[in-house]
Amino acid sequence: MLRLQQVHAGYGGSEVLSGVDLLLREGEVVTLLGRNGMGKSTTIHCIMGQLACRSGSIVFDGCELNDLPAFRRARLGIGWVPEERHIFPNLSVQENLQVAAANFASAQQPWTLQRVYQLFPRLQERVQHAGNQLSGGEQQMLAIARALMINPRLLILDEATEGLAPLIRQEIWRVIEQLKQQGLSILIVDKHIKTLLQLADRYYLMEKGQVVSSGEASQLAQDAGLQARYLGV
Numbered sequence: 020m021l022r023l024q025q026v027h028a029g030y031g032g033s034e035v036l037s038g039v040d041l042l043l044r045e046g047e048v049v050t051l052l053g054r055n056g057m058g059k060s061t062t063i064h065c066i067m068g069q070l071a072c073r074s075g076s077i078v079f080d081g082c083e084l085n086d087l088p089a090f091r092r093a094r095l096g097i098g099w100v101p102e103e104r105h106i107f108p109n110l111s112v113q114e115n116l117q118v119a120a121a122n123f124a125s126a127q128q129p130w131t132l133q134r135v136y137q138l139f140p141r142l143q144e145r146v147q148h149a150g151n152q153l154s155g156g157e158q159q160m161l162a163i164a165r166a167l168m169i170n171p172r173l174l175i176l177d178e179a180t181e182g183l184a185p186l187i188r189q190e191i192w193r194v195i196e197q198l199k200q201q202g203l204s205i206l207i208v209d210k211h212i213k214t215l216l217q218l219a220d221r222y223y224l225m226e227k228g229q230v231v232s233s234g235e236a237s238q239l240a241q242d243a244g245l246q247a248r249y250l251g252v
């Protein structure tokens with residue numbers, strides 16, 4: 020479904036990604052791991068068209084993404100929950116969801132307000148609240164719900180549980196697990212390695228802009244040495 024080959028990218032004079040290779044098959048949950056500043060978010064920015072690749076290729080569903088502007092990539096069916104959430108502060112919960120609503124990927128069972136409220140009952144209690152009146156956890160739920168409203172076939176989550184209270188974090192994990200059960204393809208970056216490796220099928224481990232290890236998530240879960248070396252856990 021998604022294939023990155025030898026992706027190079029950077030900011031100004033500095034190269035941040037030095038030949039990233041990554042593959043995600045339909046229905047898979049793949050996690051991208053690595054310590055701070057190793058290039059996880061930069062890789063996602065390249066997939067979403069927030070940052071241009073200097074060389075290499077990114078193919079989604081047979082379509083070369085490097086030729087497409089960011090909005091066309093979303094239309095192909097890639098939903099993105101950015102690290103910074105990007106909630107519209109002055110729009111209500113409902114309006115935040117409605118501006119994203121689309122059926123570009125002509126899903127057979129499209130996401131509706133009703134379906135996302137079922138997934139996040141807490142959002143339904145806050146429908147009329149403005150984005151900036153929500154707690155951090157509620158904003159994160161809204162960011163995920165909004166990404167679902169474009170009916171993605173691939174959902175990309177960047178640090179969706181960062182800085183949240185344990186109960187809210189559990190709620191987010193529950194939803195991601197549910198989306199996986201529904202067959203959604205997911206690329207996920209998160210710092211809660213233990214939960215993440217239970218959820219994911221496969222992992223890619225990044226170090227200084229390159230993939231240094233990849234394989235079955237269950238294998239990494241058992242490899243304390245590899246985790247210590249590249250993740251400091």
Ligand SMILES: Nc1ncnc2c1ncn2[C@@H]1O[C@H](COP(=O)(O)OP(=O)(O)OP(=O)(O)O)[C@@H](O)[C@H]1O
Nearest residue numbers: 030035053054055056057058059060061062102178
């Ligand atoms: N807008 C930017 N301008 C210049 N350098 C940047 C910019 N964004 C990121 N970088 C640099 O690129 C490198 C990779 O950053 P990136 O955000 O991809 O890391 P990350 O793996 O997502 O880290 P974290 O776990 O902290 O989110 C870092 O050295 C960072 O300082």
Ligand SMILES: [Mg+2]
Nearest residue numbers: 059060061102
């Ligand atoms: Mg990041």
